[in-house]
Amino acid sequence: MSSHPTQPQSEKRLGRATALLIWLILALAVASSAYALRHWWSPPLINSEAAGIDRLFSVLWILLAAVFVGVQALLGYFVFRYADRGEGRASYEHENLRLEIAWTALPAVLLVVLTVLGGGLWLRVQGAAPPEAATVQVVAQQFGWTFHYPGPDDRLGPIRPMDVAVGNPIGLDREGPGADDVVAGELHVVVGQPVRLLLTSRDVIHSFYVPELRLKQDAVPGRVTEVWFTPTQPGVYEIACAELCGAGHYLMAARMVVETEAEYQAWLASQNR
Amino acid sequence: MTQQLLQQDRRSAPPQGPARPGFDGSGPGGSAPGGRVPRPGPSPATTATWWLLAAVAMLFIGFTSSYLSRQAGADWAAIPMPPILWLTTSLVVASSGLLEWGRRSGRRGHPERQAAAVSGAAWLGLLFLVGQGAAWRELARAGLFLTSNPHAAFFYVLTLVHGLHILAGLIWLLVAAARIRQAHPQAAQAVASGAIFWHFVGTLWIYLWVLLFWL
């Protein structure tokens, strides 16, 4: 009954092989991350409000990498070191209050710090937009985006999804404040000027996502959600839909153009009202 | 479904014999393993019933939170209460009262009276279901259907889901009544757990009634 099921010699060999496997995976994970940092990482940031996001991400990533490497290396080492060598007996020690308190307290402290850092950052990025921010209403639909600008009166006309018709993709009421509104298929914003987006949807849930802005916000039918940002780099960027919205989810792209005030005004004037 | 909670299918029982005291149903719920020192506390049937109630409660907590949040919708329009609900609500109360009276008689050594009361409570439950059906008809006659407005939709869906629970409890009580008549060893367990369930679904109706029409 107490016979050993396997040869100690082979356990030692198996332990070595398994440890090598774990270490190899660890090495490849680290190496591929280093490669990814240059080739696959997040695209350059163009939103001055989101610098904190990149900073927190870097700090957290370093921390996680350290824990990852430490734990996996230790796992490999224990596998290597404590393989059954055929002699002696395993330790019966199975409690160590001091150790347990230490490894409960350490993550706890770390997590409190992360919560404070992350919570503060979140409340900042989700806070109200400054009063000088330009407003654009973004209406999502299967499978495209429409951008609704308030026009010179700075007031958005009401929209009714049930009034959608040819030539009126969002069901805009052209009477009253909507008379001078601009409806376009591209998002144009002015470099350096804060922009407030009011997101909504005509049909199902979509999600407005621009990787360079580090910004993602769902567009929910029957609701208006709000985000704001300040673009810092002129250029053309891609807007993606990040929430599954049907078979055409993968092609629900639009363009965001960041330009100077003059270019913006010229573009706005070229749009029919 | 619920009567299965009560029955230890005899064929299911592993081999048993005099050498296996306690395994053939001598314990509560019919499954107390031999050799075990009986633990004071609830029987398996009662334990299972209470946990079942926890699950049912979670189901209706889900509906309640939806109901409360849906009320904020601009298309919300309260429907009038069908007057017959006064009757069905009193039926539920009467049924629970009759069941308790029957259980007291049972404890005082009148098993026939208990069996009659338990099945009587079940039949009152059936009457309740008929009454709920009549309430649906009243509403439909008033032109209020499932799709008319969200309040009506909640009324139909909640009474339907609750009605299914009443139906389950009703079968449970009928099985319990039959067991009392047969002097089945687990009759007391069946009545005790059936009563817990029955009072719960009765109370649940009063809760739903208040939620739907008095809040």
Added chain:
Amino acid sequence: MAVVQAQLHEERPLSFWRRYIFSLDHKVIGIQYLVTSMAMALVGGLLAMLVRFALGWPEASGLTPASYMSAVTMHGTIMTFFVLSTALTGGFGNFLIPLQIGARDMAYPFLNMVSYWLYPVSLVVLLASYFVPGGPASAGWTAYPPLSVQGGTGQALWLISLAILIIAFLFGSLNYITTVLQLRTKGMSLLRMPLTVWGLFITAILSLLSFPMLLAASIMLLFDLLGGTSFFLPFNIVIDGGQVTAAGGDPLLYQHLFWFLGHPEVYILILPAMGMVSDIMANNARRPIFGYKTMVLSMAAIAVLSFLVWGHHMFVSGMHPLLGTAFMATTLVIAIPSAIKTFHWLATLWRGKLRFTPQMLFSIGFVSVFVTGGLTGLVLGSPALDMYVHDTYFVVAHFHFVMASASLFGIFAGLYHWFPKMFGRKMNERLGRIHFWIALPATYATFFPMHFAGIGGMMRRIYSIEFYDYLARFEGLNQFITIAAFIMGAAHMLFLVNFVWSLKYGERAEANPWQATTLEWETPSPPPHGNFGEELPEVHRWAYDYSVPGATTDYIPQTVSPRPVAAPGP
């Protein structure tokens, strides 16, 4: 024992149907659950391969965007609900709970059989959706309205199938809870139960309390889909200058209900695996599990906290920022018990005497992938960072490590470990080790690079990356992941071959082939109907008396009374 066997044959000649098909024996029901789950794993795995094929080579895969979406939906649905949940709670829960607590069967064998048979019924309903006009559901495994309400018959069948399965889970959970609370053998106090039973017990409570929420949501969604109601549907929306002035139902309400189940669900998938891995590790390290009580407490803490964290799936849904902060705090707190468990597994290996059976390798693999996946949870739990990586491949990588792979590795470990008890034969160890040595690196090769795609901004659930210029750089990476996934799939096929081969040709196993301490090893392999002999075993000690100083053997079964420590029982 022979007497009992004879009795069995004399008194109850059960027909083939009663014995193997409509059986009331928890062991047969457990194996039925496992085998059905394995068959479903083939379907879910095949769908995963199709999805990966489309992501690597969209044209060659033959999938259209619509069939791609239904493949993704069905892969997620099948794997979460119909493979991992059913295998862990239905399979191992049924097989192990009565055996490990010293009971003859579940508290309600008939209910148990009904619970199993509802599962194939729900499967037939689910798979029938492949043959209805419009095809199967394609709104994701989360089935968010209003998208899901655009679905047709397939989506309705999906909801009905899920409702049936939820009822099966409820019956199962009721049985497990009652059995653990009421049918423990003499001496088996709660704190002498093996961690496997603890994991399964806490899971049962978790699913009993969380699944009804999904049932409520799916009933209302079904009415929205078929009955024309508007529980979750906004109607007659008017938006006036950024203000909603008229609306009906709220799609976010469904998300709240769904994730109130959905998050506990991921712990339903991991807690039983945690329990099994703990026991398998102790057994193969020949060492007591480190900090038993802390392990139990941390599992309970995870269960309680899992009801308070659902909002972290909805940070970018338009939820109030303060609410998001609250959910962030609870989410990060849940990392503490998870970290404690990891340290305890490491401490169990420390100064052990490790045997590298396949189940031990998969337990080590479990810890490795659980740590890798768990760490990225800290990124996702921080709402400002989640805003960037939410709904990207970063999330896909995260949950495929921490939930899918960890849970799957736990199942593999459990199957290698308890196969001898189930069938009286051992699985082939060499093949099992080869399975592990391919599966672990292939799992990393498949899911680790997904982090990079996610950080680079690649959205999940997209059929193709061709519509976005900034995603072009991931073409090669996606093809690499696809090849790795194929290798991973092939490695798991080795397991299936091993399983089937060992049923017939595996080395015969004695009662206790692993020199384990728990009760199931005190009875023959496979155990007879009724599990134990004339007398139920009596428990005198906890489940972890490995390498007790001074004892003659390096393990003392739970049935050995404290006095004759020097001479352990049979």
